[in-house]
Amino acid sequence: MNTTKLSAFMKTTMPILLGTAIYAFGLLYFIIPNQLTEGGVTGITILLKYGFGISPSLSTLVINIPLFLIGWKMLGGRQIVYTGVGIASLTFFLWLFEWMINRGWIVPFRTHQDYILASLYAGVTLGAGLGVVFRYGGTTGGSDIIARILNRKFGWSMGQVILITDVLIIGLSLFFIPIEKILYTLVAVFIASKVIDFIQEGAYAARAFMIISDHAEAIADLITKEMDRGVTLIPAIGAYSKRGKNVVYCVVSRQEIRRLSLLVKSVDPRAFMVINDVHDVQGEGFRED
Structure with a gap:
């Protein structure tokens, strides 16, 4: 060995x-x-x-x-x-x-x-x-x-x-x-x-945000600037409108949930947000093995 x-x-x-x-x-x-x-x-x-x-x-x-x-x-x-x-x-x-x-x-x-x-x-x-x-x-x-x-x-x-x-x-x-x-x-x-x-799970519990908005790029830029968190833009197509748009994906700690929500609302009050539990996060800004 x-x-x-x-x-x-x-x-x-x-x-x-x-x-x-x-x-x-x-x-x-x-x-x-x-x-x-x-x-x-x-x-x-x-x-x-x-x-x-x-x-x-x-x-x-x-x-x-x-x-x-x-x-x-x-x-x-x-x-x-x-x-x-x-x-x-x-x-x-x-x-x-x-x-x-x-x-x-x-x-x-x-x-x-x-x-x-x-x-x-x-x-x-x-x-x-x-x-x-x-x-x-x-x-x-x-x-x-x-x-x-x-x-x-x-x-x-x-x-x-x-x-x-x-x-x-x-x-x-x-x-x-x-x-x-x-x-x-x-x-x-x-x-x-x-x-x-x-x-x-609790020590590294976090929340994953999926944000659907017509202002996805502006939201992503604001999160990156204000919170120093990594953000991913995922291409998607609206089933009803048939229009292409980006979905914002971001993972934050539990303490940052409200702050992220307020930032999104400041850009687009009508943004649709899905928030999921994340029980383990590895990488920059979280746990690194």
Whole structure:
């Protein structure tokens, strides 16, 4: 592996290590001490801990090894390599934090009254960890591998497969923990999903403007001059008028939405604007990898 490829690999691997460390910490600091649970394979490891006292680090490794090997064979090495990194690092950090807790170096957060606080912090921690892992192309294995295989072979939606898996595992948890803990778990899962979305999309969320006007060139010039944003003029033909005109396309940050709208209106109050969410922008003026 040459220096350039090694550097690119490390730039992706290090955030995955950080994300799995945060995720493992959230499981052992907030989830397990308060008898909450999770979905997917992580939920199975937690149930094994509650029911049989099996270490989550051990069960995570044992369950994910065959899934990883099947995924490697069916999905290909290039696609699943960062999943292997995620599985290995999650296993390591679960072991490390368990070891630190057993030695008394970390005292988990336990509560007998304010479970909503535990749920909120669990959701934020797990969501932050998974959000970082997902953003850099990794996973923590488990149901994600199953979902990818079923999507590849049968065209099933990955989101639906993961949702069904989570529902089954959380439902199975009723045999091990009280129903009120399940409800608190759902709070944590909801918060985690929002944090994941924010980390994956929110940090670089922007808006794309498509502006249809008879004064497209003047609008484009004004945006370029006043906002220092790149603008594209796209040739188009009006379906009713059959006349050719240019459509203005421009991407701006969320903070610039109102300013751009006012600039357009100052040139053409009758301009037709379509504004779309953009969840990731790369290039000059935005994120550059």
